[in-house]
Amino acid sequence: MLEFDMVSKSFWTGTQRKVILDRVSFRVDLGESLGILAPNGTGKTTVIKMMAGLEKPDEGEIRRGCRISFPLGFMGGVVSKISAKENARFIARLYGLDPDYVESFCRWLCDLKEYFDQPIGTYSSGMRARFTFALMLALDFDMYLIDEGMPNSTDANFNKKAGDLLAERLRTTTIIIVSHQPQILEKFARKAAVLMDGKLHMFDTLEEAKRLYDYETQG
Numbered sequence: 001m002l003e004f005d006m007v008s009k010s011f012w013t014g015t016q017r018k019v020i021l022d023r024v025s026f027r028v029d030l031g032e033s034l035g036i037l038a039p040n041g042t043g044k045t046t047v048i049k050m051m052a053g054l055e056k057p058d059e060g061e062i063r064r065g066c067r068i069s070f071p072l073g074f075m076g077g078v079v080s081k082i083s084a085k086e087n088a089r090f091i092a093r094l095y096g097l098d099p100d101y102v103e104s105f106c107r108w109l110c111d112l113k114e115y116f117d118q119p120i121g122t123y124s125s126g127m128r129a130r131f132t133f134a135l136m137l138a139l140d141f142d143m144y145l146i147d148e149g150m151p152n153s154t155d156a157n158f159n160k161k162a163g164d165l166l167a168e169r170l171r172t173t174t175i176i177i178v179s180h181q182p183q184i185l186e187k188f189a190r191k192a193a194v195l196m197d198g199k200l201h202m203f204d205t206l207e208e209a210k211r212l213y214d215y216e217t218q219g
């Protein structure tokens with residue numbers, strides 16, 4: 001499980017305080033994938049980072065009772081000076097996994113050909129997105145954190161392979177996905193929440209969440 005207990009978070013922008021979460025409590029249990037709908041700029045990325053432990057709450061407590069992924073697309077642990085191969089093997093060792101397996105899984109999924117052995121600093125943003133997505137799926141997590149859906153890749157072959165794999169993972173793992181587009185959440189989660197004005201409103205269905213979201217964003 002992942003639990004937020006009276007968690008608050010805000011940023012000082014120089015002229016005002018931007019409140020992301022105001023004493024928010026909720027819990028996500030394994031097997032209950034959750035989609036969080038939020039308009040742009042309300043704090044989707046910040047909340048996902050807090051779930052992963054990359055951003056600290058100002059107040060309150062975040063409890064993690066399972067293996068939670070880094071956010072999809074997060075490049076923090078990846079070193080640009082070395083190749084995808086070397087990164088994959090290094091990170092596999094950090095997580096106590098077989099480096100040969102992680103390397104070959106990533107090589108197959110992101111299909112970067114000879115670039116897989118070149119420094120990541122030479123990749124396009126789409127190639128990087130493909131690699132970090134492959135790496136996330138190669139590691140064994142109970143909960144996957146996804147910011148705004150699939151990686152930004154124009155490679156149709158990769159999108160198909162990655163989409164199928166993610167759908168397959170959904171049967172055995174739990175996904176928390178944040179987006180401003182309800183249609184992205186539909187594919188991943190039945191339970192949904194709306195993040196706005198520092199509060200997280202939880203609903204049993206995406207339909208109910210959409211009603212509040214549409215009302216608030218479209219009037």
Ligand SMILES: Nc1ncnc2c1ncn2[C@@H]1O[C@H](COP(=O)(O)OP(=O)(O)OP(=O)(O)O)[C@@H](O)[C@H]1O
Pocket residue numbers: 011012013018020038039040041042043044045046047
């Ligand atoms: N470290 C920081 N210092 C100050 N303000 C920040 C910081 N991080 C985020 N913010 C502000 O907090 C708000 C929420 O940011 P965040 O990136 O979490 O939103 P988001 O919903 O993911 O946005 P988008 O949809 O545009 O990607 C924004 O107004 C942003 O400028």
